[in-house]
Amino acid sequence: MAGFREHSGCRWNFGLVGMILVMVMVKFTSAVPIPAPDLPDNCNSEERCCMPRPYRGKPVRQFEYDPTLPVRFRRAAHLIDEEYIAKLERGVKLQRELPDTDPRSWTNQMNLHCLYCDNGLYYPNQTWPLEVHNGWLFLPWHRMFMYFNERILAKLLDDDTFALPFWNWDNQTPEEPHANILPYFYARNKTSSLWNKNRNNCSEPPLTIDLNTEGGCTTKTPEELRIQNNRLIYTQIVTGAPTSNLFFGMPYSYGDAGATGAGTFEDNPHGTVHFWLGDPNPEKPAGPFDDMGNFGVAARDPAFYGHHVNIDRIWTIWKTLPGAQRKEPTHPDFLDAQFTFYDENADLVIVNVSQTLNRTLLRYEYEEMPAAWTTNGELAGQENNVTLCNPATAAETTAMIGAADYFSPDTVFFKDPITFRVARPAVRNSTGVEVLEFSGVDFAEPSMQVHWRSYLFYPTAVTGTSAACPEFAGAYNYVAHPGMAIFKGRNRKWRVALDSKLVALGKQNLSDIVVTLAQFGPTIQPVQFAKVEITYDTS
Structure with missing residues (x-):
């Protein structure tokens, strides 16, 4: 694990005037947007994920929308035909054949993901590395990573209409072809450019995805999984995240430690799909849960792109759900944060987060698919008609x-579930969403994973209690990664909304709530919280 470090010799893309301006802002204000990393030089990756040197492209430029591009239509992977599959295979094959000196190559795109997501980027005189996960940068960064990967493949295929398909794992429709299995074309042919050797045997088609696991196999039937998956996604995305901070994650500004709190969506189902697909016991030199279960190599698996295009699609669905607060953050430190990517011509481009928010301007659309999870797997209006x-x-x-x-x-949360009660505020904030907030989350060993599930008014809940229960309030996933700076010293939070859950349980008028937490997964360790309270989120 990396400790407190300072790195010099790193450059920003601002020039001298911009650097002076940022230094002044850091001194006299409490928050500054994350500046664009200087690639390839701004790299201190423990995993050697740095991009090719020297840079051979055009001078770095600011991203601009291209209104002349055709609108790309991203289709559900389980419905695409053999012609589409062949084109995808050919594009990935061409990308794999690019030399290591080309930042667009398959390996270098994996490295770019590693660089951003395994904390390989340090700004000058800063203790903490750049954090893309566990905060509000997660969704916009991955949107543009998919965008540029799609444009690279389109360039190699000489087809500006090419679009990546999405792995529609959130669709639990029982009719064939099944959407909630790994699409066959990722696994059917070991000579295909879409095949990957490091996958969990229990994720191979035709096995149904389990969104209530952290790797390994399941004994649940497909019908049990369909019910569970719909209800879990409903809890994580619909009832658990009706505000921007709950969905996107905690705010993150320049100079902050970062990784102070993921959105509910990033924790699960996003993180769970990664772990479900990664191999718990791969052949060495691969590590446990490679490839998809580790940030540094996740993008080596072609299924990564199908997964993350679906993550992007669900972001678009979340914005259509009822509730006036389902919109992107409006704080300047979110909108003006910047990333650096390589475009389809291997040229460096700076993208502001504000430029990632309008899909119409980015020129792509999604095929419409059933999303029964938006109503808890029930008919609309009957979301709460589920037996406790x-x-x-x-x-x-x-x-x-x-x-x-x-x-x-003083409570230590370890092998046994813990149950406690929390007082609700005596005076309600009518403009906010009631939130159960855990602050000062502290682990005994930050280099180990931590996973838990939470339940309301269910003190007998244990590790194996189903997430299909209405009492299930949310899941937490902590994923340690090699490049992360020391975990200590961060006021990490975990937060879930309460309003809709309490209504579903018929307990919205009580003055106290009862909370039960149960750890699960491949590693279990002592956890403590500085405070657990109920707050109001007005983001």
């Missing part, structure tokens, strides 16, 4: 609350 796993009368609920102690920061 822990039904309780009013008297039993009162006794349940009385039996639970208020949360204490």
Whole structure:
């Protein structure tokens, strides 16, 4: 694990005037947008993910929309025909054949993801590396990574209409062809450019995806998985994330430690799909859960792109869900944050986050697919017509609350589930969303994974309790990665919305709530929280 470090000799793309301006802003204001990294020089990757040197392209430029591009139509992977598959295979084959000196090559695109996502980028005189995960940069960065990868393939194929397909794993429709399995063309032919050797055997088609796992196999039936998956996504994205901060993650400005809190979507299902596909026991020199389960090599698997195009698609769906607060953050430190990419001509381009928010201007659209998870797998208007796993009368609920102690920061959350109660604010903020907030999240060993599930009014919930239960309130995934700076010293938070869940449980009028946490996954370790409280999110 990397400790506190300072790195010199790194450059920004601002020039001298821009650097002086940023230094002044850092001194006199509390927040500054993340500046564009200087590629390839701004690199201190422990995994040697640096981009090719020397840079041979045109001088770095600011990204501009191209209104002359045809609108690309991204299709569901389980429905594309053999001609489309052959074109995708050919494009990836051509990309794999590019030399290592070309930043557009398959290996270098994997390295670019590694560089940003495994903390290989340091700014001058800064303790902390750039963090793309676990905060509000996660979704816009990956949108543009998909955008430029798609444009690179289009260039190699000489076809500006080419679009990446999306792996429609959120679609639990039982009819064939099944969307919620790994698309066959990623796995059917070991000589295909789309095949990858480091995958979990239990993720191979025709096995149904399990969004309530962290790798390994399942004994659940396809029908059980369909019900569970719909309800889990509903909890994570619909009820758990009705505001920008809950969906995108915590704010992140220049000079911050970063990684202070992922959005509910990044935790699960995004992270769970990665782990479900990664091989728990690959052949050496690969590590556990390679490729998809590790940031540094995730983009080596062609399925990574199908997965992340679907992540981008779900972002577009989230904005259409009921609720006035389902929109992107409006803070300048979000909108003016910058990334640096290589375009289809291998030239460097700076992109502002504000330029990532309008798909119409980026010239791509999505094929419409069923999304039963938006209504909890039920008919619209009947989202709460699901039998409770822990039904309780009013008297039993009162006794349940009385039996639970208020949360204490001395509590150590480890192998056994913990249950405690939290007082709700006496005065409601009518303009905000009620949020269960864990702050000062601290791990005994930050180099190990941590995963837990939370439940409301279900004190007997254990590690194996189903996420299909209405009492399931949200899942947390912490993924350690080699380049991350030391975890200590960050006020990391985990947050989920309460309003809709309490209504579904019929407990919206109670003054206290009962919370149960249960760890699961390949590693379990002691966890502590500085504070657990109920706040209001007005983002």
